[in-house]
Amino acid sequence: MSQQTKHGRLKVKTTEEQEEAKRIERLKKQKLYQAATDKIFAKRAAGEYDVEALKLTSGVLSKNPDVYTLWNYRKEIFNFLQKSVSSDELLAMFSDELTFLEECLKYNPKSYGSWEHRCYVMTHTPKPDWERELSLCNAFLSYDERNFHCWDYRRFIIKQSNVKPEDELKFTFEKIASNFSNYSSWHYRSKLLPQLFSAETNHSSGLQQSTLLEEMELVQNAFFTDPNDQSAWFYHRWLLGRVENSLELLNIDELLDKSLMVLTFSMPVKVIETTSSSSVDLPFNWFSPSNERFSPVWCSVTGDRCTSVKVKHKLQEYQFTLTDVVDAQARSMKLYFRFATFNYFTYKASL
Numbered sequence: 001m002s003q004q005t006k007h008g009r010l011k012v013k014t015t016e017e018q019e020e021a022k023r024i025e026r027l028k029k030q031k032l033y034q035a036a037t038d039k040i041f042a043k044r045a046a047g048e049y050d051v052e053a054l055k056l057t058s059g060v061l062s063k064n065p066d067v068y069t070l071w072n073y074r075k076e077i078f079n080f081l082q083k084s085v086s087s088d089e090l091l092a093m094f095s096d097e098l099t100f101l102e103e104c105l106k107y108n109p110k111s112y113g114s115w116e117h118r119c120y121v122m123t124h125t126p127k128p129d130w131e132r133e134l135s136l137c138n139a140f141l142s143y144d145e146r147n148f149h150c151w152d153y154r155r156f157i158i159k160q161s162n163v164k165p166e167d168e169l170k171f172t173f174e175k176i177a178s179n180f181s182n183y184s185s186w187h188y189r190s191k192l193l194p195q196l197f198s199a200e201t202n203h204s205s206g207l208q209q210s211t212l213l214e215e216m217e218l219v220q221n222a223f224f225t226d227p228n229d230q231s232a233w234f235y236h237r238w239l240l241g242r243v244e245n246s247l248e249l250l251n252i253d254e255l256l257d258k259s260l261m262v263l264t265f266s267m268p269v270k271v272i273e274t275t276s277s278s279s280v281d282l283p284f285n286w287f288s289p290s291n292e293r294f295s296p297v298w299c300s301v302t303g304d305r306c307t308s309v310k311v312k313h314k315l316q317e318y319q320f321t322l323t324d325v326v327d328a329q330a331r332s333m334k335l336y337f338r339f340a341t342f343n344y345f346t347y348k349a350s351l
Contacts, residue, residue, distance in 0.1 A: 049080035065104035065111040094125035115149045130161035151184040180222035186235040249320045261300045268294040273310035
């Protein structure tokens with residue numbers, strides 16, 4: 001509570017007096033803000049693109065950097081002024097603008113208009129310093145590693161500069177290692193990996209098996225650290241989508257004294273028909289661990305032996321005999337994904 005001295009005694013303001021003082025202060029700021037914006041819009045309507053307009057917009061944007069219209073007005077001013085100034089003067093103007101933008105971003109690190117306007121400045125300044133901009137991104141991401149505005153700006157910088165994708169992939173790993181709950185880092189990683197490794201496989205949307213296994217190990221570490229965080233699970237689903245799109249029967253398990261049969265497929269399917277080895281057909285009550293209509297894992301409790309199964313995938317039907325042999329070279333890779341897929345759907349069913 002604030003205090004004042006009156007007749008040698010301290011007078012303490014009541015809560016009502018404090019609220020009234022705050023209300024009066026807000027009204028003063030609103031009047032100043034309204035007067036400034038009215039003058040700015042009047043100058044823009046009159047086609048005035050001068051230094052005074054820059055100063056007026058600076059005063060408003062420093063307190064509220066989310067007024068997109070004012071950033072557009074500043075672009076118009078710079079486009080007008082750069083026709084009549086020297087390259088040195090233009091460089092100084094844009095340098096001051098970058099400094100001003102840093103102050104706005106410190107005030108609101110997630111301001112759409114501020115980050116977008118910074119892209120404009122960097123593409124129009126005569127001598128862009130991309131290395132400095134990358135350092136700026138590092139600083140903001142150290143403050144908040146999940147600031148997707150800054151991640152978008154970082155990708156913009158990488159496209160404009162000569163930073164290697166390998167270096168960026170290493171950067172995402174460092175961010176993920178410090179905090180697994182970082183959707184932006186996982187997402188950026190999904191954009192970088194195809195750039196680096198897609199040429200190593202014949203599959204247009206796939207990656208090399210060794211790369212997929214390394215990424216799977218990384219994402220499983222995230223599962224064990226925080227199973228309830230969605231970021232790693234989204235990336236896990238993306239990884240599963242990189243496996244070649246060929247439907248195969250990967251594994252057959254007979255558990256609990258052969259009373260439980262488990263079939264694992266390379267992709268989600270629906271079991272529609274079963275053939276048994278017995279002369280008297282016994283029912284196969286197939287169910288998926290995830291309780292979904294289409295699943296890569298199907299189980300059946302029966303005393304009979306299944307010899308073939310017909311499944312449906314993407315409106316097409318496929319017949320498999322249980323003596324089918326999986327390619328030995330790909331078996332270890334796909335079995336790894338079998339367990340990962342089983343764990344994922346089991347986890348979903350438990351939510």
